[in-house]
Amino acid sequence: MFALLAMPICAQLQLGSLDRAAQAKKQHVELLTDSLQLTANKPQDVELRFRVEPGFHINSHTPKDELLIPTVLKLDPGSLHIANEQYPSGQHFRLQVGNGEDLDVYQGDFRVMLRVEAPKGATTLTGSLRYQACDTASCFPAKLLPVQIAVTVR
Amino acid sequence: MIALVGVLFWAGVHNLRHRRALSEIPHVTLMPASSADDNSPAPEAEGAELRGKDAPAFTLTDLSGKKVSLADFKGHPVVVNFWATWCGPCKLEMPWFQEFSSKYKGQGLEVLGLSQDDGATRQDVAEAAKKIGVSYTILMPDENVAKKYGGVDYLPETFYIDRAGKIVDVTAGAPSKDQMEALIQKTIAAGGA
Numbered sequence: 001m002f003a004l005l006a007m008p009i010c011a012q013l014q015l016g017s018l019d020r021a022a023q024a025k026k027q028h029v030e031l032l033t034d035s036l037q038l039t040a041n042k043p044q045d046v047e048l049r050f051r052v053e054p055g056f057h058i059n060s061h062t063p064k065d066e067l068l069i070p071t072v073l074k075l076d077p078g079s080l081h082i083a084n085e086q087y088p089s090g091q092h093f094r095l096q097v098g099n100g101e102d103l104d105v106y107q108g109d110f111r112v113m114l115r116v117e118a119p120k121g122a123t124t125l126t127g128s129l130r131y132q133a134c135d136t137a138s139c140f141p142a143k144l145l146p147v148q149i150a151v152t153v154r
Numbered sequence: 155m156i157a158l159v160g161v162l163f164w165a166g167v168h169n170l171r172h173r174r175a176l177s178e179i180p181h182v183t184l185m186p187a188s189s190a191d192d193n194s195p196a197p198e199a200e201g202a203e204l205r206g207k208d209a210p211a212f213t214l215t216d217l218s219g220k221k222v223s224l225a226d227f228k229g230h231p232v233v234v235n236f237w238a239t240w241c242g243p244c245k246l247e248m249p250w251f252q253e254f255s256s257k258y259k260g261q262g263l264e265v266l267g268l269s270q271d272d273g274a275t276r277q278d279v280a281e282a283a284k285k286i287g288v289s290y291t292i293l294m295p296d297e298n299v300a301k302k303y304g305g306v307d308y309l310p311e312t313f314y315i316d317r318a319g320k321i322v323d324v325t326a327g328a329p330s331k332d333q334m335e336a337l338i339q340k341t342i343a344a345g346g347a
Contacts, residue, residue: 025307067239067282097328098246132240138327139241139309141270 027145028053028133032109035150040120043083047111048073048149050129057105058131060090064104068132069142073112075127080151084115097137118153125149201304201311202324209234209315210302214268214293217280222266222293224315230262231341234313236306238270239282243328244310250331252288254338261342262317265290270300270309314338316345 032049052058059068075082088111090104125147132142204210209232213223224232235251237244248267255265267288269279272295283292300306303313314323314337322341329337 065242068242069240095242095246097243098249098331101242101246103242134242135327137243139238139243140307141238141309142240 027143028056028140029058029129029131029143029145031129031145031147031149033149035152036125038116038118038151038153040153041117043115043117046114046116048114048147049109049111050106050145051109052107052133054108056133056135057093057103057107058133060104060106061087062090062104064102068103069130071106071129071131073127073129073147075114075125075147077116078125079121079123080116080118080125082114082116084113086113086115088112095136118151120153122153123151125151201306201313201321202326204304204313204321205324207321208319209313209321210299212296212299212302214296214299215276216294217276217283217292219276222291224266224319227264227266228319229317230264231258231317231338231345232315233263233265233338233341234268234303234315235265236268236270236300236303236309236311238309239274239279240271241309245282245286247310247328247334248286248288250334252290254335255290258338258342263338263342267292268295268299269293270295270306272297312337314341316341318345320345 030051030053032051033047036046038044038046058071061070061072063070071087073085073087075085088106091107093103093105093107095101095103126149127147129145129147130142131145133140209224211224213221216222224234233251233255235244235248237248239245251265251267255263267283267290269292271279271282274295276294279292279294303311308326310328311326312324313321314325316322322344323337325337
């Protein structure tokens with residue numbers, strides 16, 4: 001009986017601590033592209049789409065301040081040949097703390113373009129996106145978002 | 155019996171939600187005025203559980219390589235500010251800490267800036283501190299210290315410690331300048347002489 005009555009109390013304590021721990025560990029960027037279809041042995045442009053959590057921004061690939069951590073995609077191409085990676089331009093964002101600071105960021109959805117060529121078959125494109133997210137008053141340390149995309153080449 | 159347990163569980167969840175909503179009324183308003191992105195609420199500081207408790211002891215290295223301990227400042231009100239060179243809001247609030255460290259020096263205030271730049275050299279951090287314009291004590295990182303202070307996975311995070319060594323308040327995210335000064339004044343006034 002006592003154990004049953006204690007359950008709601010334990011549930012409260014556990015829910016509280018999970019929320020705080022989860023917030024610190026969660027990703028603030030999501031990979032939207034989960035598959036690619038390519039034509040064999042032909043160079044082509046493909047896009048990898050990402051989404052930044054609403055309320056947050058991440059530094060662009062070329063932030064204005066050298067101390068800021070840029071967004072960088074690292075890929076293990078496997079059987080693919082990746083000739084070129086192109087990052088989008090960042091958006092202007094004004095950090096409204098103290099004297100303020102102008103930043104170059106990605107917010108919402110953004111795309112990284114790849115020029116790829118591949119032999120016929122199926123493979124998985126893997127890698128990671130390194131990014132560092134902030135909201136308007138605070139920042140989380142840099143994180144690595146795993147990238148895993150099924151590639152079909154016909 | 156099952157219905158009773160269900161009601162108790164619902165009451166517990168409802169109470170948790172209510173308590174969480176109350177706790178989100180900040181001691182300090184964490185969001186700066188008028189931002190286009192004002193949608194995300196700042197989570198409570200992970201070290202907030204340390205309010206009212208003795209500040210965890212630490213010994214870290216300053217920018218000259220000298221060992222500095224929290225115990226060195228016993229009897230002084232101390233601000234322990236976790237920051238990083240990659241943290242924009244951190245760098246924008248630090249000039250206020252510099253200003254207040256001078257303004258309240260006569261009342262014994264000490265400000266310690268604990269860098270969370272893992273892998274950075276002392277020179278890197280020193281150059282950043284100089285560029286920001288701060289001359290108060292900057293200390294190099296140690297993940298064990300961050301763990302003692304609740305993990306510090308969210309910057310800036312600041313602990314206000316009274317003369318008796320108790321944590322008076324904790325903030326996560328950059329507050330307004332007025333709010334920061336109010337916290338400093340509260341810290342100086344607390345803990346007795």
